Amino acid sequence: MVSVGELYRECSTEMSVSGIVDAEFDTLCIFQDCLGDKNPLFRPLEAVHADTEKRIRSMVARRISGEPLQYILGEWEFWGYPFKVGEGVLIPRPDTETLIDDVIRLCRENKLAAPRIIDLCSGSGCIAVTLKKELPSADVAAVELSQKALGYLRQNAELNDADINIVAGDVLSRELAESLGSFDIIVSNPPYLTAEEMNNLQTEVRREPEMALAGGNDGLDFYRALTPLWKKALRSGGWLCYEFGMGQHDEIGNILAGNGFVNINFSRDLGGIVRTVCAQKQEENNG
Numbered sequence: 001m002v003s004v005g006e007l008y009r010e011c012s013t014e015m016s017v018s019g020i021v022d023a024e025f026d027t028l029c030i031f032q033d034c035l036g037d038k039n040p041l042f043r044p045l046e047a048v049h050a051d052t053e054k055r056i057r058s059m060v061a062r063r064i065s066g067e068p069l070q071y072i073l074g075e076w077e078f079w080g081y082p083f084k085v086g087e088g089v090l091i092p093r094p095d096t097e098t099l100i101d102d103v104i105r106l107c108r109e110n111k112l113a114a115p116r117i118i119d120l121c122s123g124s125g126c127i128a129v130t131l132k133k134e135l136p137s138a139d140v141a142a143v144e145l146s147q148k149a150l151g152y153l154r155q156n157a158e159l160n161d162a163d164i165n166i167v168a169g170d171v172l173s174r175e176l177a178e179s180l181g182s183f184d185i186i187v188s189n190p191p192y193l194t195a196e197e198m199n200n201l202q203t204e205v206r207r208e209p210e211m212a213l214a215g216g217n218d219g220l221d222f223y224r225a226l227t228p229l230w231k232k233a234l235r236s237g238g239w240l241c242y243e244f245g246m247g248q249h250d251e252i253g254n255i256l257a258g259n260g261f262v263n264i265n266f267s268r269d270l271g272g273i274v275r276t277v278c279a280q281k282q283e284e285n286n287g
């Protein structure tokens, strides 16, 4: 029988030689998952059971084939909460935690004790579920169109015991935008990659759904459509919060200003990139 240490060295070398950038990290995650041990390398001489070895080797082979680590593991963490992921749903990214920070700050600064929040293009539900967990008095809704993503969204709400209203629908539909009532905060991380970026995707990202990534020629189609459409679903003085891609901030600021939004504030992600924006619908008594 092979030992943990021997198998770890073999698998991480195989991954590294195959060009997997974070070969050691990915191997460690696979070992943690298969051995059920946070520190599998603390006992390098321990024998690996034949079934477990087979499972590890199969996961390593999938990783080498270009499948994202998160899909192989089937679960990934966002803001400290677990989210089920797999083919057909976007993997939650750490950059998106900037949006969570923004919304929590907005609620605190504006003393919104029980805000009505809607997450458009919800995917795995990482934004809607996390906001419900962090702001338990909030009334949170989540809209998603993809049937596969909706399956994960429902699972993740249940997994995290988050009582949110899941709406299967098209965020570009006028009827939908006009039917859900009035919100204090609308939050969205819509598809925002440009046509050129879509042609040059990393191997792993190519495995994620095109519908979660493609934002039209310049990546801004959703912002142009959602801003006027969902402005009507915001209460006077309510907030619209977006995530967007690197370098898109000026154009998104223009779209928001062009639609009459005020107090347009941008935030940077942990990498220092301008990543999110919150903008206020003008109070009615201010004109």
Ligand SMILES: C[S@@+](CC[C@H](N)C(=O)[O-])C[C@H]1O[C@@H](n2cnc3c(N)ncnc32)[C@H](O)[C@@H]1O
Residues within 6 Å of the ligand: 089, 090, 091, 092, 093, 096, 120, 121, 122, 123, 124, 125, 126, 127, 143, 144, 145, 146, 149, 169, 170, 171, 172, 189, 190, 191, 192, 211, 212, 213
């Ligand atoms: C960039 S992903 C964001 C997913 C998730 N909010 C996150 O931050 O990880 C965009 C999501 O929008 C969904 N989507 C694309 N077009 C849509 C539409 N017209 N109506 C509703 N959802 C849509 C995709 O299926 C995908 O789940």
